[in-house]
Amino acid sequence: MNAIAPGTTRSEMIAGWFAANPDIEKELHRATPQQRTAEPVEIAEAAVWLCGDRASFVTGANLVVDGGFTIIRRPVLRRVGW
Structure with a gap:
């Protein structure tokens, strides 16, 4: 089983x-290296990739699709009240 952990998505x-x-x-946006919100198709493309033959040896993975946000999320989440 695999999972996708999406970031903020439009x-x-x-x-x-x-x-x-x-x-x-x-x-x-400031805290995300990509400096933007993901488009839904970007998350969908990650899911399609996981379902395809090119990901056939990927097992038990959590694919983070968040533009790099998780690298620095804790200080930002505290600032915005999470």
Whole structure:
């Protein structure tokens, strides 16, 4: 079994959260090496890859698809109140 751990991904829910809290969006983007929110297709492409033959020897993995956010997430999450 494999898993995907997505980062902040553009959706209606996230758009509403960012609209209500513009500072959080800025902080998250600043704290992500890619400096942006993922598009849903980027997460879907990771899932498709895991299902394909090129990932046939990948077992028991957690594929982090978050633009590098987990490298520095703890200080940022504290600043935004998580």
